[in-house]
Amino acid sequence: MxxxxxxxxxxxxxxxxxxxxxxxxELEAKLGFPIVIKRIADLDIKRDRGIAVSADILxxxxxxxxxxxxxxxxxxxxxxxxxxxxxILRAIEKxxxxxxxxxxxxxxxxEDIFYAAEKKGAEVGxxxxxxxxxxxxxxxxxxxxANRINSIYGIINGTSNYILTRMTNEGMEFPDALMEAQRLGxxxxxxxxDIEGIDSAHKLTILSAIAFGIPLSYNEIYREGIxxxxxxxxxxxxxxxxxxxxxxxxxxxxxxxxLRIHPTMLPxxxxxxxxxxxxxxxxxxxxxxxxxxxxxxxxxxxxxGSAVVSDIIDIGRNITxxxxxxxxxxxxxxxxxxxxxxMDDVYSRYYFRFSALDKPGVLSKIxxxxxxxxxxxxxxxxxxxxxxxxxxxxxxTHDALERDxxxxxxxxxxxxxxxxxxxxxxxxxxxxxxxx
Ligand code: HSE
Numbered sequence: 098m099x100x101x102x103x104x105x106x107x108x109x110x111x112x113x114x115x116x117x118x119x120x121x122x123e124l125e126a127k128l129g130f131p132i133v134i135k136r137i138a139d140l141d142i143k144r145d146r147g148i149a150v151s152a153d154i155l156x157x158x159x160x161x162x163x164x165x166x167x168x169x170x171x172x173x174x175x176x177x178x179x180x181x182x183x184x185i186l187r188a189i190e191k192x193x194x195x196x197x198x199x200x201x202x203x204x205x206x207x208e209d210i211f212y213a214a215e216k217k218g219a220e221v222g223x224x225x226x227x228x229x230x231x232x233x234x235x236x237x238x239x240x241x242x243a244n245r246i247n248s249i250y251g252i253i254n255g256t257s258n259y260i261l262t263r264m265t266n267e268g269m270e271f272p273d274a275l276m277e278a279q280r281l282g283x284x285x286x287x288x289x290x291d292i293e294g295i296d297s298a299h300k301l302t303i304l305s306a307i308a309f310g311i312p313l314s315y316n317e318i319y320r321e322g323i324x325x326x327x328x329x330x331x332x333x334x335x336x337x338x339x340x341x342x343x344x345x346x347x348x349x350x351x352x353x354x355x356l357r358i359h360p361t362m363l364p365x366x367x368x369x370x371x372x373x374x375x376x377x378x379x380x381x382x383x384x385x386x387x388x389x390x391x392x393x394x395x396x397x398x399x400x401x402g403s404a405v406v407s408d409i410i411d412i413g414r415n416i417t418x419x420x421x422x423x424x425x426x427x428x429x430x431x432x433x434x435x436x437x438x439x440m441d442d443v444y445s446r447y448y449f450r451f452s453a454l455d456k457p458g459v460l461s462k463i464x465x466x467x468x469x470x471x472x473x474x475x476x477x478x479x480x481x482x483x484x485x486x487x488x489x490x491x492x493x494t495h496d497a498l499e500r501d502x503x504x505x506x507x508x509x510x511x512x513x514x515x516x517x518x519x520x521x522x523x524x525x526x527x528x529x530x531x532x533x
Contacts, residue, residue: 098130098133099130099131099132099133099169099170099409099412099416100168100169101169101170101171101172101409102134102135102136102137102161102162102163102165102168102170102171102172103134103137103138103172103174104159104162104171104172104175104184105138105139105172105173105174105175105176106137106138106139106141106155107139107175109174109198109401109405111147111398112397112399112401112402112403113172113174113402113405113406113409114134114148115398115399115402116399116402116406117406117409118134118148118150119148124410128413130413132413134154135154135165135167135168136154136156136161136165136168137150137154137156138156138159138162139157140157142155142156142157159180162188163187163193164191166191168193169193169412169413169416170409170412170413171184171188171193171194171196172195172196172197172409173196174197174198174199174405175199176199177201177202178201178206181197182202182206182209182210185202185221186209186210186213189213189217190213192217194220194221194222194421195210195214195219195220195222196222196405196409196412197221197222197223198223198225198401198404199223199226200226200299200300203223203299203302203303203313204299204302204303204315205299205313205315207303207313207427208312208313212430214426215425215430218422219421220412220415220422220426221426222405222408222411222412222426223303223426224404224405224407224408225401225402225405225408226299228379228391228395229255229394229395229396229397229404230393230394230395230397230400230401230403231378231379231392231393231394231395232391232407233304233379234303234307236391237307237308237381238428239424241381241383241389243383244383244386245384245385246308246309246349246381246382246384247348247382247383248346248349248380248382249305249308249345249347249381249382250345250379250525251297251300251301251377251379252343252344252376252377252379253296253297253377253395254291254296254377254395255374255376255394255395255396256278256283256284256288256296257292257297257322257323258342258343258373258374258376259274259281259283259374259375260274260275260278260284260292261326261331261341261342261343261360263277264326264328265331265335265341266373268328268331269328270327270328271323271324275292292322293322294321294322294323294343294359295320295322297320297343297345298315298320298345298358300345301318301347302314302315302318302356304345304347304379305347305354305356307427308347309349309354309435310428310431310435311354311432311433311435311437312432314356314437317356317437318356318357318437319356319440321358321359321360323360326341326360327520329489330448330450330520330522333448333450333478333489334522337476337491337493338365339362339363339365339370339448339526340362340363340370341360341361341363342361342369342370343358344358344359344360344361344363345357345358346359349435352434352435353435353436353437354435354438355437355443356437357440360523361523362522362524362525362526363525363526364525364526368380375395375396376392376395377392377393377395378390378391378392440499441498441499441500441503442498442500444499445523445524445525446475446496446497447493447497447502447523447524448492448521448523448524449491449506449519449520449521450492450519450520450521451463451489451490451509452489452490452515452516452517452519453479453487453488453489453515453516454487454514454515455482455484455487456484456485460479460490462512462514463490463509463512463515466508467505469505470504470505470508471501472495472502473494473495473497474492474493475492475493475495476492476493477491477492478490478491479491487517493524502521506521
């Protein structure tokens, strides 16, 4: 018998409890041992979650779980940094194993947790921390270890993907699409974590550490959110044959890895470009396997509960078979000496939208600055005709260096013939940065 203590009886906690209670006999038949919820701790033990939980396993004190020697696995589902970290470290210290969905904590302070777990010989399961119900951590650790991972492209924030989908399909502007996402309960009242790419960066930190064997590198991830996007650019992108997604990108080249989150134009025929609404997807290119794509629900009580329970089962199996840490949670403590490439040194194709005065010679002025900065133009369209006034001049480039692009745009934005700040969006697919 495996005994579990759950700290946090919110949305995900309720999903986990529902699965463990309602499928208890099915799970026991599958595993050959029962999983029993010994205690559930939450500050609110009065609210009805619609699940038949016996009142005597509910407590408001996490200590009732941490100090119970019969509990094998502590499931932390309260989120945030503290006291979540404290509870996890105390559980490990007491010789328990841990399951958590807490991406922010792992991304920012996970090294302390993995170190403590290694010292104590404890398991740490965190499947639910990335892409909810999609078993992507397991896929990388157990399905793809034969591969050198070349690249990862992830739509790993459902809220942003929902907003962009509404903007793309209905021409909504960002504030309206955000309001819709909030009304439907996809976006929080304070949507900062989701729309500024912070949540995606937490998840990319975890994915890249597993995929490349590098330390957790949250602070080195380049990040841009979706707040600045307008339906105008989404519309032009469609005309060029692209969709704009908030993409988490990790690419390896020899001894360096690029880690970045930003709105990205993806060719319409890419499978990952077709991932809409609140869905998540992760594309992984491995040197042996080639292209793979994982798709599913990235949030919600039951999908995330599915991931949490899969970790409980894995650890339960390891306990009962005497093979604890058969698969080390974060690989071995030997990390790969890969450098994170500075954003300035990244190559990409770019979409530019200049607000240029509609008069002779303007294009040559702009293209002159681009040429002088090693930026080669692939195509140009001028939208509309308003002599002497500003019109959108839209351009796609060949592969260019980010440093050169920033430098060029700074110069261009100072030209008297340019009326407004130039919009630029990075483009994946084609040329050297293909996503397959
Ligand atoms: N807020 C996240 C999202 C779900 O929108 O995908 C939890 O990671």
